[in-house]
Amino acid sequence: QVHLVESGGGLVQAGGSLRLSCAASGRTFDTSVMGWFRRTPGKEREFVAGIPWSGGTASYTDSVKGRFTIFRDNALNTVYLQMNSLNSEDTAAYYCYANVLGVRYWGQGTQVTVSS
Numbered sequence: 551q552v553h554l555v556e557s558g559g560g561l562v563q564a565g566g567s568l569r570l571s572c573a574a575s576g577r578t579f580d581t582s583v584m585g586w587f588r589r590t591p592g593k594e595r596e597f598v599a600g601i602p603w604s605g606g607t608a609s610y611t612d613s614v615k616g617r618f619t620i621f622r623d624n625a626l627n628t629v630y631l632q633m634n635s636l637n638s639e640d641t642a643a644y645y646c647y648a649n650v651l652g653v654r655y656w657g658q659g660t661q662v663t664v665s666s
Contacts (some may be wrong), residue, residue: 552578
């Protein structure tokens, strides 16, 4: 089992920045990828960003490229999402995920609200 705990969400004005964190615990040594999805009411869950745990290139959905950066701290088993130049379309619940031996684990989610 892997347990994920997110933090860092909140209310921010358009153009501002937030950093989300996701700390993993449990059987994390077989983690292959960690990342973030987001969901707004009435819409499908959307992939935001992912990063291989053992090195490699991060991936992003087109709408956040150049504004969001995902990075990890392997020693802390933590993945971060630095979000800059936020706009109202980034308002969503953000969920951390971890792929471990073919199983995807999810965090509880953290709300990001961007005010215009």
